Amino acid sequence: MDFTIKNAVIPITDGYTTVDVQVVNGIITAIAPDLDVIGTRINGEQKLLLSGFVNAHTHSSEHWQRGVIPPLPLELWLAHLYEFAPLDTEQVYLSALGTAVETLLSGGTSVVDHLVLIPGKELETIATAVRAYQEIGIRAFVAPLIQDESLSAGIPSGESSPIHEAYFRSTAETLAIIEEAVRLFHRPEEGITILVAPTGIQLCTDALFIGCIELSNRYNLCRHSHLLETKAQEKLAQEKYGCSAVEHLQRIGFLSASTSLAHCVWLTDADINILAQTQSTVVHNPLSNLRLGSGIAPILKYRQAGVNVTFGCDGASSNDSQDLLEAIKIGSILHNVTDFDYQFWITPRESVEMASLGGAKGLNIDAKIGSLTVGKQADLVLYDLTNLSLLPRTDPIGLLVLGRPSNVVDSAWVNGKQIIADGVVTTINVDELRQELFNRSQWETTRPSESVAQMEGRYRQVMGL
């Protein structure tokens, strides 16, 4: 599977240059003009070569409900999502593939799947997603989504000790499932990595967080969680802990250089300093934050404080797509309206680095992937610069990030293995996948949700609506 890309355009400090790139045994072994062809010759002419991006936060099974949940804030949207999400493992398989295909076709070579587990079939769910990702060949970070409190606990109550229905599974059982998943599936060198991933302070006890920290330390696992996605969660943290969620997570030791935190919309300046000190990574999910009305995350503040930031699509029913280029574009330009000094605005080149190296850092794998560097693994994407959506020719990265590219990924490799060639995914039959997604679904309009109706009164009262 060795190959040599001839005459590809790559970014350098002052502009672009044209080079050849040799890949041997999955490793980038040389980047220079006029290299000999080792292995397969790949034509890089009129193509831009970049390190693959990371879709650093998603929930693959939400694929089944994209486009259908009405405009609602997170807490009510979740009630809607779970009311109509009776998934089976075949659906998990297909939605993992669908998520991977859209990620790959928009420049992503890695995906962090904060994977919703089917109750009673937790390990089967994980096994199924792992199988899908291995088949398609995307680098997968499977982060089983766990909690030990019931959904209603996620809304602030206005009381200091509210009583909620107990969660159906004990904390210890949940942690045992994760440990077993690590034993069975955690194979980073084969492209499958398991993360500990409590859903967030809104639905997890300290016991669950601490159990995850212990597993993380024992097995050298990265940590992943939602953090302060909504104003309601900010209120809830004060109710639960009497301090901010970030202060609490620091106190119990969850924050670290291997911790990535999705959303981070409602942080104070003090919280931001804690993220910087602990070298935690923020995963910015701009489309989901808009769709659910969560707010605009203070991304420019994070960058100025030295916090690592990368991008995620979030689950497809709060986005409602898995196109990483769309998330990168909106996540880059959105902040121009929160800070009027354009000297701090994110440039397209910075966006590309955030999406690739930034994503790798958040997964503690930046020594191995995330940039076009000799010695790193070949997670590479070639973009066709002759595509209509990238013309007329101007600045290739500017067009890629600020435009709306369609069908522009010509080729992609993960660890040196080719996954896309001539714009087509080669490892699975995408047309069969398309047919399966069609056959297993039906047209529907928005359904009235009983759970939303039940929770709405309390939500509006607590949020002052």
Add this chain to the structure above:
Amino acid sequence: MDFTIKNAVIPITDGYTTVDVQVVNGIITAIAPDLDVIGTRINGEQKLLLSGFVNAHTHSSEHWQRGVIPPLPLELWLAHLYEFAPLDTEQVYLSALGTAVETLLSGGTSVVDHLVLIPGKELETIATAVRAYQEIGIRAFVAPLIQDESLSAGIPSGESSPIHEAYFRSTAETLAIIEEAVRLFHRPEEGITILVAPTGIQLCTDALFIGCIELSNRYNLCRHSHLLETKAQEKLAQEKYGCSAVEHLQRIGFLSASTSLAHCVWLTDADINILAQTQSTVVHNPLSNLRLGSGIAPILKYRQAGVNVTFGCDGASSNDSQDLLEAIKIGSILHNVTDFDYQFWITPRESVEMASLGGAKGLNIDAKIGSLTVGKQADLVLYDLTNLSLLPRTDPIGLLVLGRPSNVVDSAWVNGKQIIADGVVTTINVDELRQELFNRSQWETTRPSESVAQMEGRYRQVMGL
């Protein structure tokens, strides 16, 4: 050119239904199940039929600079744009086609081109754009962009009577050009409509506005202008008029039911009431407003005040695309973060109506286009619901508006003439266009701009940066 679409999915109040649609002489003559086939039979199965959208504000020639202008606010961005925009009419022709293709392939059947005129070749510029739009067959509203003050006048000075270099062409000459353009090209029944379109209060004297109003009244022309896109313009209006720009435009009589106003970011509640009273239309350009850091337009307030709102892509170098579905998506979900009460959030069905009927209203043509109604002209788009980006099947309009559809337009008609068939534009050779756009451009990185350097000091000072 008569045709009958068989078994297409259309939205009805409570969901969707499947119907046939007959089109005779460009007019929708029947919408019902089981109609006889008149003319060509079009297969509508598994396809969503909607009225075509309006790309209600763009500047086609910006196509040549998309992706390359660095992150800058409007006033400095404009200096950059004009420094590097030495256009010829062949470029005008190609960028008009490029703008039309991207608009058509994202569901638009009408475009409002606030057309930048080549100095000294004003009528040639208009003739060229008209020719391009006639060839491709999109319904075109050509709004020659005119001003009678120099660019530096667009930045507030901190003084009450600043002196600027005179504009190179007199107000009277400019108005004469527009009147001649009306005489030569204004043929609404053939799909080419000329608008009076002063660029905005920042670069136009009252004499120019009043001249445009007179032309508008004499020839029954719609009016189009930028309005309060940036905070700098808000300041400038106070300097120039001692009141808000909206109050001033109302006073001189520019606002009317035939007036559409691009951006409208910095309006007060009193201004909003004036737009409602005058029945003016707001054209929302969310991507441009983010890209240039202009701000978030108070779209939910407009809707609550009864102001008609529709969507535009704005020019491709402040977007940097002409994909109308992207503008509709972001322009719909962006406001969920400005108003936390989700009961006012825009639904996908409302977005579709804003983009079609809302666009038609702003052009005073809602009696003829903008909805699937018997008796209206057939500006129609069929979307392929089996496309991977619209699967799994859920709510078709939800998927179209909230997802990131790619390659989903199967067919499009303007006034009953088919422009897209099987996903391909049939009226021009798009591959030749692609090749021309490639050949007439070159890769470039961002260039230092002398004009920006000259204006930057004053801009930062006046804006308090």
